[in-house]
């Protein structure tokens with residue numbers, strides 16, 4: 519029989535984020551969606567934003583307004599407060615307005631997950647200026663803007679958690695992804711600097727570097743070809759899985775489930791990770807060891 523004590527310990531463990539205000543970008547789809555649901559299950563109040571637009575150069579589907587609305591409905595159905603906004607992380611004024619709306623309707627932001635990201639593919643010398651600018655804007659400037667609008671909520675209370683989603687591409691080079699690799703390396707530099715600036719305010723700033731994860735970002739012909747050595751390889755999904763399992767140390771993990779990243783996001787946002795700041799946590803099945 520399960521004892522009353524063990525039930526209450528379990529419930530306490532499940533309520534790590536009761537009433538915390540959690541701001542997640544790129545939340546309508548993929549990993550952001552998994553993070554939002556994971557925080558909701560633990561009692562958080564959520565501010566979810568997504569641009570819900572398709573970039574011409576991005577060869578896989580990004581989120582739609584319907585997905586954003588459906589996620590908000592799911593969170594409300596779980597009994598949690600939620601603000602869902604179609605908002606572009608590269609638009610400073612819109613992001614400032616959203617953060618202010620969050621403060622008024624839910625209270626100041628406690629935890630921010632800078633998750634929105636895109637990529638497109640081309641060898642560096644064939645990449646268009648538009649591809650470069652779009653990816654750098656969303657994946658690096660967007661992370662800075664997300665932090666910039668959230669930090670003023672944290673400073674006066676000397677409390678806050680900032681988690682920025684980088685990538686194993688934040689540490690290694692990847693064929694046909696020079697813009698993405700540059701942006702994700704940049705995110706790690708931003709995280710280290712924010713950690714220095716914000717430690718006196720008791721604010722933790724960390725990054726996560728996932729290996730390949732099972733989202734639309736990793737399920738398209740262009741990424742299969744990039745894994746195989748560049749455009750025109752006509753690689754298959756199975757081929758990409760085989761290569762993924764070769765570069766990861768665990769040979770049988772395939773693409774990681776988005777929830778595997780959520781578990782680390784929630785841990786970093788919890789009190790258990792209070793002594794970590796400025797770090798880049800690989801959730802990489804061992805990929806970065808070689």
Ligand SMILES: NC(=O)c1ccc[n+]([C@@H]2O[C@H](COP(=O)([O-])OP(=O)(O)OC[C@H]3O[C@@H](n4cnc5c(N)ncnc54)[C@H](O)[C@@H]3O)[C@@H](O)[C@H]2O)c1
Pocket residue numbers: 543544545546547548549550567568569570571579580581582605606607608633634635636656660683684685686727728729730731732733734735736
């Ligand atoms: N999937 C992977 O294998 C993988 C691996 C390492 C890191 N990452 C990173 O994880 C994060 C999430 O990726 P994912 O796999 O869930 O991808 P995804 O494409 O499923 O989700 C990204 C989300 O960001 C949104 N978005 C795009 N541009 C935006 C903008 N300007 N403003 C607001 N929202 C915007 C999209 O609509 C989408 O909902 C990204 O930063 C990505 O670079 C992904």
